[in-house]
Amino acid sequence: MIKVGIVGYGNLGKGVSFALQKASDLECVGVFTRRDVSTVNPVTDLNVYHISELEKFKGKIDVLILCGGSATDLPNNTANVLKDFCTVDSFDTHAKIPEYFAKLDEVAKANKTLCAISIGWDPGVFSIMRSLFGSVLPCGNDYTFWGKGVSQGHSDAIRRIDGVENAIQYTVPKQEALSAVRSGANPNLTTREKHLRECYVAVKEGADKELIEKSIKEMPNYFADYDTIVNFVSAEEVAQMQKSLPHGGFVIRSGNTTENNSHVLELSLKLGSNPEFTGSVLVAYSRAIARLSKEGITGALTVYDIPLKYLSPLSNEQLREKLL
Amino acid sequence: MIKVGIVGYGNLGKGVSFALQKASDLECVGVFTRRDVSTVNPVTDLNVYHISELEKFKGKIDVLILCGGSATDLPNNTANVLKDFCTVDSFDTHAKIPEYFAKLDEVAKANKTLCAISIGWDPGVFSIMRSLFGSVLPCGNDYTFWGKGVSQGHSDAIRRIDGVENAIQYTVPKQEALSAVRSGANPNLTTREKHLRECYVAVKEGADKELIEKSIKEMPNYFADYDTIVNFVSAEEVAQMQKSLPHGGFVIRSGNTTENNSHVLELSLKLGSNPEFTGSVLVAYSRAIARLSKEGITGALTVYDIPLKYLSPLSNEQLREKLL
Numbered sequence: 001m002i003k004v005g006i007v008g009y010g011n012l013g014k015g016v017s018f019a020l021q022k023a024s025d026l027e028c029v030g031v032f033t034r035r036d037v038s039t040v041n042p043v044t045d046l047n048v049y050h051i052s053e054l055e056k057f058k059g060k061i062d063v064l065i066l067c068g069g070s071a072t073d074l075p076n077n078t079a080n081v082l083k084d085f086c087t088v089d090s091f092d093t094h095a096k097i098p099e100y101f102a103k104l105d106e107v108a109k110a111n112k113t114l115c116a117i118s119i120g121w122d123p124g125v126f127s128i129m130r131s132l133f134g135s136v137l138p139c140g141n142d143y144t145f146w147g148k149g150v151s152q153g154h155s156d157a158i159r160r161i162d163g164v165e166n167a168i169q170y171t172v173p174k175q176e177a178l179s180a181v182r183s184g185a186n187p188n189l190t191t192r193e194k195h196l197r198e199c200y201v202a203v204k205e206g207a208d209k210e211l212i213e214k215s216i217k218e219m220p221n222y223f224a225d226y227d228t229i230v231n232f233v234s235a236e237e238v239a240q241m242q243k244s245l246p247h248g249g250f251v252i253r254s255g256n257t258t259e260n261n262s263h264v265l266e267l268s269l270k271l272g273s274n275p276e277f278t279g280s281v282l283v284a285y286s287r288a289i290a291r292l293s294k295e296g297i298t299g300a301l302t303v304y305d306i307p308l309k310y311l312s313p314l315s316n317e318q319l320r321e322k323l324l
Numbered sequence: 325m326i327k328v329g330i331v332g333y334g335n336l337g338k339g340v341s342f343a344l345q346k347a348s349d350l351e352c353v354g355v356f357t358r359r360d361v362s363t364v365n366p367v368t369d370l371n372v373y374h375i376s377e378l379e380k381f382k383g384k385i386d387v388l389i390l391c392g393g394s395a396t397d398l399p400n401n402t403a404n405v406l407k408d409f410c411t412v413d414s415f416d417t418h419a420k421i422p423e424y425f426a427k428l429d430e431v432a433k434a435n436k437t438l439c440a441i442s443i444g445w446d447p448g449v450f451s452i453m454r455s456l457f458g459s460v461l462p463c464g465n466d467y468t469f470w471g472k473g474v475s476q477g478h479s480d481a482i483r484r485i486d487g488v489e490n491a492i493q494y495t496v497p498k499q500e501a502l503s504a505v506r507s508g509a510n511p512n513l514t515t516r517e518k519h520l521r522e523c524y525v526a527v528k529e530g531a532d533k534e535l536i537e538k539s540i541k542e543m544p545n546y547f548a549d550y551d552t553i554v555n556f557v558s559a560e561e562v563a564q565m566q567k568s569l570p571h572g573g574f575v576i577r578s579g580n581t582t583e584n585n586s587h588v589l590e591l592s593l594k595l596g597s598n599p600e601f602t603g604s605v606l607v608a609y610s611r612a613i614a615r616l617s618k619e620g621i622t623g624a625l626t627v628y629d630i631p632l633k634y635l636s637p638l639s640n641e642q643l644r645e646k647l648l
Contacts, residue, residue: 015581018581018582019581022462022463022581023462094648097644097645097648098641098644098645101644118648123648125456125460125589127647127648128456128632130647131632131633131635131636131638131643131647132449132452132632132635134636134638134647135608135632135635135636135637136449136601136604136605136608136635137601137604138346138347138604138637139346184594244584244585256596257339257342257343257346257596257597257600257601257603257604258342258597258600260568260596260597261568261596261597261600262596263593263594263595263596263597263601264592264593264594265449265591265592265593265594266590266591266592266593266594267589267590267591268588268589268590268592269587269588269589269590270508270587270588270589270590271587272580272581272584272585272586272587273581273582273584273585273587276581276582276585277460277461277581277587279581280460280461280462280581281460284459284460302643302644302648303632303648304631304632304633304636304640304643304644304648305631305633305640306631307628307629307630307631308452308455308456308459308627308628309455309628309629311455311456311459311460312455312458312459312628313459313462314455314458316628316629317422319455319626319628320421320422320425320626320628321421321422323451323454323455323458324418324421324442324447324451324626324627324628
């Protein structure tokens, strides 16, 4: 049995604990939280420990699945944890990946541990597809679309506006853009042409809805470059929408091998729950990290470094016989 | 520069030679054929040698891309070639893969060479997806659909019927089945429910069309278990259709992480030319085999053993920075 621990117990940590129930070769030692342990109610039957107890588990856990955020949790903590444990994380600040990778690779090699960074669906499964598609169809263009799904960052940005009580924002790929890409037309698409932003906003009593709508639509970086739809709804309706966190998207590569022959390669993910699917991907990679670490591999890895056989509960013989 | 050779120069060999034009880090030493060299006209600027000259190239070629068929060419010849060269092939007789793998793994290890078997889109890209999807969504069902595309085996079977001059057969996935799978309904589908077989047949003068149609539709293994449509057309029309060899298909996995949250993962390939795309995949894996062999790896590998970074012309740093 591979022994794993979960660090951090928000939506993603819960997703990981559900996914661990489906993996008969992995055993969860426990959840590690910085909150008061008595306030954490795990969604599956798990031990809960305060994060300060983690060091006692050195040598007793094969892989820690880090479920903190990419803004501060992971950049501040992963290197430290990696001194004693192998880890898997979902670091998704694309621009900072090279720096994050370099730091962790150094720490892991110095401490003879192993980590996989940026695991999930984007980065993660989508990254696999961008690379695979580009390698097997070198002449062509890549397109990534996200949604329909909730963007936490954009929802937070709306909630920071004066007079807003609660809000949720859905990123929606535009059908016309998807159709143009799938036709093999290789269009040049602007940000505005690719995605729509749909906002559901509950306001405080007496708030100026017109001003709020204007503030959202003109917000730089977040909304100004997009067609944005603002719907004012009740706080109850927003709360209801927040109960499920669907997401997904598309990676499409369109290109040609000769003048006459073009090809369209497409991955589509329709995810009922973003954190549960991300958690499920993290669990598959924690299996890989445990196995690779046992083989003596150290350092930092990404999806590009790890052969698929390490993710699967099937043996190599079974993979060749059943799935090849 | 990685030096490759092409063995066999039918449709697939031609596809490989087109793909090599798009790979600036690979150089083609030449085509090796068992035909009279003077009768082979390469589609790109390449040297052509008789297969008997191959042994002279030992040490001068990094990888041979084997473009023979799976029925006799590959099972009879690969092990012998592998004594002196690293190879990549598209062996696609699913039931015989374990036996083929075991034999080549033994020969390659004994001779310190390396090979990748069963490379293409199915087996190949589709195999990658079946394994990846199953690993990240362990509770669910897999569905593979093929087409719309030409099946050479079924076209040949029709041509063997008395009175048939020429024929082409398209395998077509049924839209109702695809829709049911995409809905997440996890249907149990029979062979008949998944695919349709569309035949275009040119008959000889005086042939009994009714009897030919009956012979096709009742042919065991090939057509009896399918809904089959037979269209009688002119020999010119069949010849025209034979000029392009489109294909493609879908790998779909539908499953759930918890009772409330289901997910649908889908890969779709729309290929303008089956042999050109297969050739392009073979070329990406020949890059991988050359690199892995240089690292001292020996034996037989499949898509499950090879990290994606080896397929790409990009460096690991570029992959992490641009595609992760």
